[in-house]
Amino acid sequence: MxxxxxxxxxxxxxxxxxxxxxxxxxxxxxxxxxxxxxxxxxxxxxxxxxxxxxxxxxxxxxxxxxxxxxxxxxxxxxxxxxHFIENEHKVNIVDYVLEKDLTVNIFFENRVVINKYSEFYYGKLYQKMLNPVIEPKLTGTEEAFSIDVEISDINLIDTVVSDIEKYFGKYVAITHSGSNFFQINKNNIxxxxxxxxxxxxxxxxxxxxxxxxxxxxxxxxxxxxxxxxxxxxxxxxxxxxxxxxxxxxxxxxxxxxxxxxxxxxxxxxxxxx
The missing domain is CATH 3.40.50.1000 (HAD superfamily/HAD-like)
Known part of the structure; x- marks a missing residue:
């Protein structure tokens, strides 16, 4: 043993x-x-x-x-x-979820950026974070290693995840953690x-x-x-x-x-x- x-x-x-x-x-x-x-x-x-x-x-x-x-x-x-996500896939995924008007939180090497205020992120996880960065368009070529997506309408989550898996499943890994939340990382991580x-x-x-x-x-x-x-x-x-x-x-x-x-x-x- x-x-x-x-x-x-x-x-x-x-x-x-x-x-x-x-x-x-x-x-x-x-x-x-x-x-x-x-x-x-x-x-x-x-x-x-x-x-x-x-x-x-x-x-x-x-x-x-x-x-x-x-x-x-x-x-x-x-x-x-x-483990960074390939930037091309990061940009396309972010564009897709922004079109759905979802809350997107992106982890870069030296900072965390979100497209709009979220009680989950700033009220729970990052209550001690100074000067939180909110960038509505989330544009740029900066490398990201993780993308968190928060969906208030739980009836929409299966559709969103299915679409991302359909178009980007070969390049990223999708992990569920909670009924209205999922995370996107580099594939096989x-x-x-x-x-x-x-x-x-x-x-x-x-x-x-x-x-x-x-x-x-x-x-x-x-x-x-x-x-x-x-x-x-x-x-x-x-x-x-x-x-x-x-x-x-x-x-x-x-x-x-x-x-x-x-x-x-x-x-x-x-x-x-």
Whole structure:
């Protein structure tokens, strides 16, 4: 039975409770994992700015943002990998969603731009962002690595996603994260590719990795990981590929409780009480 050397946490619906916080109990547990020599990473659909405050609360070595489009080296405080979307496809996709009068959020290497105010982005994810950039036309040739699309009318989302897959599916990957939100990245870039990169950089075999999530965008993460865990509050499709499912939900420290149990089973005994 392989011991665990690397843990990859999803944030929303997994490590975070419904108030967007990591409980003190979960923090203490994760620090105890580090005391046992286990490396912690964060692997989220959020952008780097949307997860940065959590990185300061945990002993994180690497983190992946935007569903794998960006990998951040926390120890060296630098972006290590960015997978850019080909600019021609970025421009065409943005033109299409603007014609539909949708909210579009584009991640460039050094800034984040949105075409109009969004309570989701500026009210929830980027409440600490200074001088948010709103550019209604989103024109230009600047390289982007991720495009977020927010649709208020959930009846429209299937049509929009279908059109983008039809015309651009060979060039981009579309990830759903929430009923009215999806993200567009370079093709074949996922949370799973980010985990593979991080594990290779740390010289850790994938058999020694453990990942936990709750949503459809976590599917490639769990498929890649040696040990795949799903939250009890997660989507049924994700639970179907998980080795284990938590007993408690994200509001009751379900992730760290199950991981603690698995670590004990696999010989990752605590060094400290």
């Amino acid at each position: 392989e011991i665990v050397k690397l843990i990859s946490f999803d944030l929303d619906g997994t490590l975070l409770n419904d108030y967007g916080d990591i409980s003190d109990f979960s923090k203490k547990k994760i620090f105890s994992f580090a005391d046992r020599g286990i490396i912690t990473s964060i692997n989220t659909g959020r952008g780097l700015m949307g997860m940065r405050k959590y990185l300061d609360q945990l002993p994180v070595t690497y983190s992946a943002a935007n569903n794998g489009a960006l990998v951040y080296n926390n120890l060296e405080d630098r972006v290590e990998v960015i 996922t949370k799973g590719t980010a985990l593979s990169y991080i594990a290779e950089k740390l010289s850790i075999p994938l058999n020694n990795t453990l990942s936990i999530g709750d949503s459809a965008n976590d599917y490639p993460l769990l498929e890649t990981s040696g040990i795949a865990l799903a939250m009890i509050n997660g989507e049924e499709r994700l639970k179907s590929i998980a080795h284990r499912i938590t007993k408690e939900d994200n509001n009751n420290d379900g992730a760290v409780n199950l991981i603690e149990s698995i670590l004990s089973e696999r010989g990752n005994e605590a060094r400290y009480e």
